[in-house]
Amino acid sequence: MNYKEVLKQRLKSELRYMFLLLSVSLVTIGFLIFDMIMNKEDIGMMIFEIVVILFAALILAYSVYFITFLIFDLKAFKKDKINEITAKFIKYDKRSQVKNGVNIYTYSGQVFKDINTGIEYSIDVKNTEPNKTYIILYGKYSKLGIPIQEIKNKKSEK
Helix, strand or coil: CCHHHHHHHHHHHHHHHHHHHHHHHHHHHHHHHHHHHHCCCCHHHHHHHHHHHHHHHHHHHHHHHHHHHHHHHHHHHHCCCCEEEEEEEEECCEEEECCCCCCCEEEECCEEEECCCCCEEECEECCCCCCCEEEEEECCCCCEEEEEEEECCCCCCC
């Protein structure tokens, strides 16, 4: 399996999602500004539209911010500059059950500790479990990664 290609596809998938958010927020802002210009009589509606425009602008700013990081990582792929670490999954912010009755969980706010340097990295990696050690490929800027291999030795069980 070509893990570099899997990570590249994950980055491209996130990029498509961010472009979708960007497009929706731009259309929403455009429509609401047009509606404010055409219907100046209803002050209550104008206030509501301003609030929605501000919310859409926040989503727009986040999309542009994250798209920038994704593009930096995809450019690094073209130069074959891919980050790889061997790290232990040490903590997380939130655990969510994928489906009721099934013992499969997803984790957000994951923190991995590099077993060689001791540096902690906050990386979003799918299909990992706490207190296990993995070899991880990840994007330096977007902090999105994939596990290549789980390391099973006495060092990872401590």
